[in-house]
Amino acid sequence: MATIQDVATQAGVSVATVSRVINESPRVSPDARARVLEAIGRLDYRPNLLGRNLRRTEARVVLVVLPSISNPFYARIVEGIEDVARVEGFNVLLCNTGDEAERERVYLGMLSQRLADGAILMAPSLRVDELELLCHAHPLVQCCEFHAGATVSHVSVDDRAAARDAVRYLLSLGHRRIALVASHGSLVSDHCRFDGYRDALAEADVPFDPELVAYGRYDFATGRACGDAFFALPPPRRPTAVFAISDLAALGVVQAARAAGLRVPEDVGVVGFDDIAFASMVDPPLTTIAQPQYDLGRTAAEILFRQLRDPAAPPEDRFLPHRLVIRRST
Amino acid sequence: MATIQDVATQAGVSVATVSRVINESPRVSPDARARVLEAIGRLDYRPNLLGRNLRRTEARVVLVVLPSISNPFYARIVEGIEDVARVEGFNVLLCNTGDEAERERVYLGMLSQRLADGAILMAPSLRVDELELLCHAHPLVQCCEFHAGATVSHVSVDDRAAARDAVRYLLSLGHRRIALVASHGSLVSDHCRFDGYRDALAEADVPFDPELVAYGRYDFATGRACGDAFFALPPPRRPTAVFAISDLAALGVVQAARAAGLRVPEDVGVVGFDDIAFASMVDPPLTTIAQPQYDLGRTAAEILFRQLRDPAAPPEDRFLPHRLVIRRST
DNA sequence: TATGCTCGTGTAATCCGTTACACGAGAGGG
DNA sequence: CCCTCTCGTGTAACGGATTACACGAGCATA
Structure with missing residues (x-):
């Protein structure tokens, strides 16, 4: 593999000049530039980025850390x-x-080993103090999930308002027995969505009933298990609608309803959260709270690059708008 | 950030000794080792991997190239x-x-820039000659999709046999009007699954009817569009079953069937391909050809690392077993 | 003609580890 | 007592680029 030295020799100039041509410095005579470009072409030279990265102390890599x-x-x-x-x-x-904190630590270790310049965390399993420490040393952005109170940038929807909207909508359809598939992790969306659920019930003077809340994770199996529990309740206590913490969980709830011989939406309404592509592919298409996933990603990256350019930039907290998407599961 | 020199000074040894401790060379006295480890701990030293990688001319990165x-x-x-x-x-x-060849080229360029040591390609959009050239210079493995005839390692299921099994199964249920949602790209799975479809029809002496084959991509929209076309056919010509090239497309077909007022599986049977997690979450759960996705990934990686260790290793062609998973869409 | 610029270019230091080679000390054998 | 080995360690070259600094040439100004 050709090196910059080979190119220099071939073009009859020094390595500095070759480097200047590569990096588009203006201080190169047209003549020298032409000879260098010619040599690069002839040798099929590509800069060894390991060398460049070492010299520049950057990897031009961002970590995207997520559960799965x-x-x-x-x-x-x-x-x-x-x-x-x-x-x-x-x-x-x-x-x-x-979801293993240890694996997360190993990956984030790449920051101090210079293999990555910054990181975007989707659902940090690290402790808040670790996070804070880390973000003093490296650009860090939390995306979607975040530790409340941590002085680390984050971007997400307003989970509490979003959950409130979902439950308000179910209330507006006349539902009074509304169940919640929740999660009790340490992440904000766990709390906020729960709080939003209670907000909406309180507004409508519907008493909160702990029997109608089941806990789990964000996956399909959780939805199925929670749904099975809800639909096992005898009719007056059985929920007529379920708000699930994620679309995956909502799909599980739908399956549980079918297994219990209930029709969706006639016997039970289901609302999800996220609006993944599948939400509109299934039958019935899922009513859900849409998160602007692509924009969440873009925004997180934009904040990260701002911090990369200006390490002194203060942490940012950005909320993007959610949207209630009404389909046929309600 | 501490360097190896700082550790050496702190421990009263040379950088070589520090390096030996880090790399667990046996030629270090217990005493020196202890002092070095102590200094590393005190300084919270982490090796700068950019330096190491440059010296070793490796990045310890594998590229995984896929459409989306x-x-x-x-x-x-x-x-x-x-x-x-x-x-x-x-x-x-x-x-x-x-699916842009140019972006694929840019990513694969990282190999010659030493930012990556090898690559696994899921659905190459490169031309065969480019691929061949590349794989002479760098370890390369094609996973699932591959260019037939290219002397590049690959791992996949036997697409032709798999499609044959799917269609045989539909035939065994008594279906005679079996439609196919296909794709006419340059990848083997396009051809092989089509061939398998024809194999099965021929075995059962069912004449091939071009009217029952629609082409598109592997996505939901394709399935929906092809399904719409099939179900618009008047009853004697309308298919009673559809074999789709992917689960996503199968889901689209199911939606099209519903839109046409047809019940799945009573009026029309649907078989997918892949067995993505969603296949069992939807209603009705999808009958499909399961590909051992996780093992395909593992195997591709194993072949890649074998080639990484021994660059002279010959290309390997590995086929993993598929499995017909019968659920309720048939 | 002397002075001071700008411009283009080259030399060499630098980024941070790894490792070939050299060297001195101590052990064991003859 | 000398020779040979092994062991532990250090020095310095090296990987491939970037870039501060220096320098000579050419030109304009005084």
């Missing part, structure tokens, strides 16, 4: 991040943590 | 690749090409 890329909700966000990163000349390194 | 991570079929494969890469100490760089 198999969750289609993240996939679309990643595309938003990638599109911004590409125009900035950065690469996206995918970091599946499987 | 939003397709859940790929997501699971990526996890298989990642799990193997992690134990090898490699990172996975995600390369969404959006």
